[in-house]
Amino acid sequence: MSTTTVRASRRADTPAVRVGPLARAARRFGVRMVAPSALLLVVLLAIPSLLTVAYSVHKVPSNGASLGEFVGFDNFAVVLSSPVFWSSMRTTLIFSAGFVVLSTVIGLATAVLLNQEFVGRSFARALLIVPWAMPWLVLGILWRWYADGSVGGLNSLLLTLGVIDDYQEFLADPTSALLLTIVAAVWRQASFAGILFLSGLQTLPAELNEAAELDGAGIWGRFLHITLAWLRPVLITVTVLNVIYAFLQFDVIFAMTQGGPGDATQVLSILIYRQLFVVTNIGLGSALAVVLGGLALVGGLVTVKLLYSSESR
């Protein structure tokens, strides 16, 4: 019987193992199982990404007949020298910061609440899925109507609560329009975060909290050192996803304001849409997309780095 020695790991301290025909067959099976997904990823993700990078350094004709003339980094120079880009970048960062912080915090708070014992908890947990089940575009349209100054429910609510003393046109004001697009997007994303946090909380052994309580730890101390510590892997996942979702957000904002009023809610994804699909300046739009993709990637990596380094401390 022939055997093959393979290195199971590159680490020097890991012993080499001998793999028999059964293991090789299992390996082939594994590769075959993964191949369709890998192929899909290549076709749907890697190829478009590479094409986008290629387009970003060309003056691409709108009809897509060819790559067009190679222009080096000219498209990036146009992007980076444009005040429209920097204004949009500022809006994107404000939107993203609000989106990430609020969806993570509200999601966590909701999960902690829904992890308590109370009457109707199952129903409340079921409700948590509703925002997440709603498409971003539909959500944007609903929130647009909800924020309407004549017929929207938001005005009525705020008037009843005494927050405002007259009906307001929130989406016509640059500041409140940006705020409302953040709130609308958070409404859905917090639900997603809440679901993940709740599943993490359900794996937290009750004995840990009980023991800490016996040792005299307060509510805040238990939350910080037991609950939050236990949830750290989930927190990292949720935060990274939130960062990526934040940078790539388009549908809700477009449905609510189309980037207006003025450029108040014109995040980078809306600029990309305009250049790629309306004006069909493919080169410029692709350069913007590369910048945004890079931003989302860096944002995600920095978040991972920060959260893991705080974990190791």
Add this chain to the structure above:
Amino acid sequence: MRSNATQRSQRLPALGRRAFLKASGGGLLLAAAGPALLSACGSGGGSQEAWEGPISMLGWDFQPDMIKQLVADWSAESGHEVDVAILPNVGYSAAIQTRLRGGDKIDLFYNFAYNSRKFVEEGWASTLNDLPGIDDLVADLFESSRERHVTPEGDIISVPYFSAVHTLHYNERMLQEAGLSAPPTTLQETYEQSKAIADAGLVSSPYVAYWVKEFCEEYLHTYLLAEGITAFDDDGNPVFADDPKTEGVFEWWQTMYREGLAPASVLNDDPGKLSNEMAQGNAAFFVLHHYFLTSIRDLAGPESENVLLAPVTAQNHTLQIGEVLQMGANDNEEARAAIWELMKYYGWKDGEGRYSVFTEWAKAAGLAAPYPGFFTDPDVVEAFPDYYDLSQLSQIFDTGSKVVPARTSAWYPDFQAKVGDVVHALLLGEITPKDTVAQLADAATSAQGSGGL
């Protein structure tokens, strides 16, 4: 003790980088070669093969059942099958360009006039110069409308889908109660009358218009034309920037918004809501395409019957708009002949010389056609509700409106996309009227150059 799973994972090697690269490289090759192979398999011969149809037609979702019925009537008569596909109006421009760029073959499609020349230049639409009867169709158009369909070089690039003029919808009762004997005839009078109506307590913000970002460009031309300002010369230069009256137009526009004579919500309101504001008596003036009078009347609100039409201005012009039908790139003569027959029927006259399609659109929504004969055709006259003054409307089309030929230039969509940002900044008080002139001129120049954001 290590678990079974851990032991298994140590025995089995992970999917190696080399294996992964091999697999993904194969996928990449397959993906890259696939379309070419498919294309090679599919294109067995030249474009002059026998054409069997069907004609593929793409439109936006304004009365989709009506579109299908009209086309079905033509199919039954001509014997040619037509596949009609409908897309949402919002995002239509992006969707059709994406489809065409992706290689979709569309024989006949609705298009926005501002995209029409670009589509020809990109090879997505063909010129109609050589088609039988095209000269008669062009001759039949209002002179004011021809530049929308014929380029300065003489190429005929489209036929009408429908046409409209920007008009002033006004509430006659409110005017009378405010002591005003006639609707305004200039922008300044519009301001004064709006103020008078607001001061009389009839309505707090009397003037509404569809000032969302995507539509500001139409109002830019409507207001410039109302003051007799030419926006672009024959070479596309933004000569509005040199006209001293232009700054005054933007001052007027900003004042209407900043003083609350137009409600804050107009930056987001859609025409359906604005029509309802007129029907309910929450507004006294509404500038938009003439056919919104049908919407206002059909809403049957307490003020619907008091709303009438007037020109935006008495002395100068208003903007004439019109969306168009274009023929896709198709070299097959037989196919072109069939598509052209459908285009003539849908965008001009049927086989019996009647404006049968336009008559149906007039009945359904008050849409017009840019042909003088349309307004005197007995079927059309019968189709329009009584509250339309067709002679007035015909006169606006004939001598009271302009199409702004630059709007069909290939560079124009780039400019069009930027106008909303600048105008909104003006209305929000973020920039001055003078800055607005400069920024719009820059946007036009940049659009004709290398583009930019």
